[in-house]
Ligand SMILES: CC(=O)N[C@H]1[C@@H](OP(=O)(O)OP(=O)(O)OC[C@H]2O[C@@H](n3ccc(=O)[nH]c3=O)[C@H](O)[C@@H]2O)O[C@H](CO)[C@@H](O)[C@@H]1O
């Protein structure tokens with residue numbers, strides 16, 4: 059869906075407070091995990107995003123009924139699995155949907171899931187998902203652009219991931235939760251979104267040990283019950299707003315944050331020279347009247363500096379005089395923001411996955427987001443300069459930021475979007 063552009067006029071400090079939504083990347087696997095129980099589950103803190111709508115469309119095809127029972131509360135019920143396939147039209151909209159493979163397989167014994175396509179910033183393989191399932195006893199065949207998976211009994215055995223993968227760990231956990239086998243995953247991801255999935259599944263009666271460590275032990279259980287659960291705050295959204303505070307040389311408070319999930323971001327903001335004050339579930343960033351300093355950053359899996367904040371950090375560093383070096387080995391091609399920031403006067407040289415940024419003042423320009431976090435980099439950049447920055451590609455922002463224009467306006471930002479409602483109601 060094409061939406062009218064976002065108009066951003068910046069160049070003045072923001073103030074006040076902004077509340078972070080529930081985590082997109084935690085909510086999506088938790089929503090998928092409700093496929094494992096035939097009982098009703100109520101989730102709170104679910105952001106109203108187009109990605110949530112996409113996963114709900116896919117799950118409706120699989121047999122899930124959903125009802126929004128509050129602004130951010132969602133009731134899900136899958137009494138029976140009606141279909142065991144996840145077709146390309148639905149999977150290609152969002153790569154995260156590939157993890158339905160593990161969930162359908164757990165509940166129905168077989169699953170046919172379309173191979174996810176490429177994405178705006180290059181290949182995102184699923185080889186580790188497939189290798190893990192095979193190692194645990196699942197037959198997986200590639201056929202006509204689909205992965206066909208079939209299990210004859212419970213999943214059993216050990217798999218050592220060749221690299222840290224959030225989605226691969228999600229898929230293996232989902233596949234192994236039901237049954238009577240015992241599965242050990244080594245070199246498993248310790249990302250907050252993996253810990254969240256495990257805590258949710260255990261809340262419903264699963265037996266998964268080792269959350270937050272690289273070794274997970276999953277003892278299959280016969281069935282999961284229903285329940286009620288609140289999704290963790292979105293650390294990427296929180297980080298986006300914290301970087302915005304520094305980029306606009308503002309002081310404002312970001313509420314509903316888990317500061318323990320934001321150590322790498324807080325550390326870098328302090329190194330840049332911003333003041334960061336933590337107070338329970340709030341964090342205040344103060345970058346007023348400071349000479350901010352350039353820094354070097356390399357993305358890593360959690361708890362390192364997240365790739366999902368790399369474009370936003372690049373936008374911030376593009377405003378800080380001096381030379382910063384940003385490297386993103388996690389997603390080496392995640393660079394769609396660079397050409398757009400060039401349009402805004404940024405000096406960024408790219409070599410492989412390295413950006414060398416010579417910071418200075420940016421200027422407004424018409425720009426286009428080609429993916430979600432590139433869009434976030436552009437609204438941060440736009441809010442640092444006077445004049446009208448017109449950002450096209452708003453549908454990408456709607457994947458990850460709920461009621462963005464309205465919430466930024468709450469900080470005093472001049473951000474307008476002419477759609478009657480920025481985020482389509484996700485139901
Ligand atoms: C919906 C969601 O939660 N998305 C997040 C998730 O994506 P996603 O789960 O897809 O990312 P992964 O953690 O799997 O990817 C990490 C790295 O492993 C590689 N890899 C992954 C799987 C595989 O089978 N083979 C392989 O080579 C990837 O190319 C990448 O270089 O984690 C990423 C890394 O923190 C984030 O950028 C995404 O926002």
Ligand SMILES: C=C(OP(=O)(O)O)C(=O)O
Nearest residue numbers: 083153154366430431458
């Ligand atoms: C890249 C992201 O999501 P996805 O993995 O769904 O593309 C993101 O949230 O920044």
